[in-house]
Amino acid sequence: MKSIALVFFFLLSGMVQAQLWQDNFEDALANANAEEKPIVVVFSGSDWCGPCIRFKKRILDSEDFKNYASENFVLYNADFPRKKKNQLPTDKLNANKSLAEKFNPRGFFPLVVVLDQQESLLGKTGFDTKKSPQEYISLLNGFVK
Secondary structure, three states: OHHHHHHHHHHHHHHHHHHHEEOOHHHHHHHHHHHOOOEEEEEEOOOOOHHHHHHHHHHHOOHHHHHHHHHHOEEEEEEOOOOHHHOOOHHHHHHHHHHHHHHOOOOOOOEEEEEOOOOOEEEEEOOOOOOOHHHHHHHHHHHOO
């Protein structure tokens, strides 16, 4: 019985984690409006950008960030993978390109943009290797007035 409970717990944990990041920006926007939360958009190159990979591992995958973000932000990853096996569906790639034209025209990676529910820019930042997850959370909160 304990093993069944453990399996159930891990399945639920995985579902909660999977739901942390929205699958498309329109869903992120709808959730931000429904939940009255800011949107954190992360522009990344998940399979080629070294700083993006380190940022994900050090900050985004940290328990502190995941726990805080699940309660306070709506998250969307505007990813631009290069490897053929990681290519995005055309509609998602076009949506990410549209977001990049609007919020990341210079193509910085990683770039984190904080938006309100009307898609107004509240702030943007990159990855500072010296910041802890808690310091990064404070930085993002500083953009939200």
